[in-house]
Amino acid sequence: MNETIKTILERRSVRSYESTPVEKEKIDLILQCGQFAPSGMNRQPWHFTVITRRAMLDKISAENRRVMLQSPVEALRLRAEDPDFDSFRGAPMAIIVSGEDEAGYAGADCANAVENMALAAQSLGLSSCYLASFKIAIETPEGAFLLDDLRIPKGFKPMFALSLGYGNEVLGERAPRREHTITFIE
Amino acid sequence: MNETIKTILERRSVRSYESTPVEKEKIDLILQCGQFAPSGMNRQPWHFTVITRRAMLDKISAENRRVMLQSPVEALRLRAEDPDFDSFRGAPMAIIVSGEDEAGYAGADCANAVENMALAAQSLGLSSCYLASFKIAIETPEGAFLLDDLRIPKGFKPMFALSLGYGNEVLGERAPRREHTITFIE
Numbered sequence: 001m002n003e004t005i006k007t008i009l010e011r012r013s014v015r016s017y018e019s020t021p022v023e024k025e026k027i028d029l030i031l032q033c034g035q036f037a038p039s040g041m042n043r044q045p046w047h048f049t050v051i052t053r054r055a056m057l058d059k060i061s062a063e064n065r066r067v068m069l070q071s072p073v074e075a076l077r078l079r080a081e082d083p084d085f086d087s088f089r090g091a092p093m094a095i096i097v098s099g100e101d102e103a104g105y106a107g108a109d110c111a112n113a114v115e116n117m118a119l120a121a122q123s124l125g126l127s128s129c130y131l132a133s134f135k136i137a138i139e140t141p142e143g144a145f146l147l148d149d150l151r152i153p154k155g156f157k158p159m160f161a162l163s164l165g166y167g168n169e170v171l172g173e174r175a176p177r178r179e180h181t182i183t184f185i186e
Numbered sequence: 187m188n189e190t191i192k193t194i195l196e197r198r199s200v201r202s203y204e205s206t207p208v209e210k211e212k213i214d215l216i217l218q219c220g221q222f223a224p225s226g227m228n229r230q231p232w233h234f235t236v237i238t239r240r241a242m243l244d245k246i247s248a249e250n251r252r253v254m255l256q257s258p259v260e261a262l263r264l265r266a267e268d269p270d271f272d273s274f275r276g277a278p279m280a281i282i283v284s285g286e287d288e289a290g291y292a293g294a295d296c297a298n299a300v301e302n303m304a305l306a307a308q309s310l311g312l313s314s315c316y317l318a319s320f321k322i323a324i325e326t327p328e329g330a331f332l333l334d335d336l337r338i339p340k341g342f343k344p345m346f347a348l349s350l351g352y353g354n355e356v357l358g359e360r361a362p363r364r365e366h367t368i369t370f371i372e
Contacts, residue, residue, distance in 0.1 A: 001215075002189065002309050002310070003188065003189035003190055003309075004189055004190045004193040004305055004306065004308070004309035005215060005219060005306055005309055005310075007190040008219045008222060008302050008305065008306060009218070009219065009222050011222070011224070013224060029187075029191060031368060032195070033191060033194045033195065035363045035364075035367065036194060036195050036197070036363070037301065038197070038199060038301070038304065038316045040318060042361050044363065044364040044367070046367060047367050047368075047369070048367055048368045048369070049368075049369045049371065050368060050369065050370045050371065051371045052370070052371070052372050053371050053372055056371050105318060107293045107294060107297070108293060108294070108296075108297035108318070108345075108346065110294075111293070111294035111297035111298055111301070112297055112298075112300075112301045112316075114298075115223065115224070115297070115298045115301045115302065116194050116301065116305075118224065119190055119194065119302075119305065120190065120191055120194060122190070123188050123189075123190035123191055124188070124191075130224045130298075132226060132291060132294070150369070150371065151369050151371075152369075159294075160294065175228050177221045177222070177230065178221075178230040181221065181230070181232060181233050181234055182217060182233075182234045182235075182236060183233070183234070183235045183236070183336070183337050183338075184236045184238070185235065185236065185237045185238070185239050185242050185336065185337075186238050186239055
């Protein structure tokens with residue numbers, strides 16, 4: 001099995017991290033891998049917001065908690081009541097990927113960029129967690145001020161994020177893959 | 187630069203292929219990499235349709251051509267008038283990834299699976315092209331019969347496809363990456 005396939009099969013979502021910062025050279029390589037993702041008509045309809053300022057991640061997380069505590073959905077309220085609640089899973093940094101409103105395939109294009117970055121991180125000895133729930137508050141009128149705080153360009157909206165860092169989680173058994181998901185037409 | 191990052195940076199969309207079939211062991215490894223993609227709440231809301239029967243790809247392509255020739259969009263009509271028109275870029279095989287209707291993140295989850303497969307293919311010396319336009323006919327009432335031909339499970343819809351094979355394209359200069367796509371919050 002080659003290194004790339006090993007990296008793909010070994011990537012896991014990690015939800016606990018050391019506070020050790022990620023080296024700048026590694027961040028730059030990870031970003032480059034995001035930028036080399038395939039995109040529809042090669043539009044590259046993405047913007048990367050690299051947040052190493054933990055206070056900013058805490059601010060986003062506090063806003064999410066506020067929204068979730070008011071949610072009619074019990075599961076969201078329960079998650080927000082956890083004293084260790086953190087939308088970024090305690091990672092020292094995260095990269096938010098925003099998609100261009102006008103680009104028809106922005107969702108898939110940004111997903112490709114995040115997956116490339118998750119794999120690059122794994123290959124560099126880092127752990128990551130692919131996130132969508134980090135934007136609960138940002139998508140409400142009361143939390144929209146975060147778009148300015150994060151300097152998200154006009155015409156773009158946060159879609160996914162990747163928390164990044166050196167993991168300190170003892171990973172359990174991997175969840176089984178769903179069965180009967182392949183049809184061969186030969 | 188490690189092998190994984192090299193693979194990520196070297197992957198290109200290839201639109202011309204040898205007719206040489208792809209080895210079964212390689213197809214299986216590529217599918218496994220698709221199944222190990224991250225998905226929201228680990229729902230794995232995907233179905234893989236592996237088509238090595240070129241006549242089936244021709245049939246889908248012919249239906250797409252028929253729809254495109256009737257399109258009010260001139261660019262689509264012009265593409266369909268090309269005598270070499272082929273939705274699968276002349277590849278000997280393709281994998282269609284369908285997403286579960288009920289899964290909120292099926293679009294991103296299926297994109298992650300396709301990107302994993304594109305990178306696995308690249309690492310195995312194969313070329314690929316990430317496709318969305320292959321489903322133009324499938325999404326019309328007249329072309330919906332293709333869902334039965336392809337045995338797409340109920341409750342799933344084709345989202346993306348990956349053409350696969352040994353490339354025979356002389357690749358030109360790579361398109362430049364878009365500039366000013368990164369903000370650092372330090």
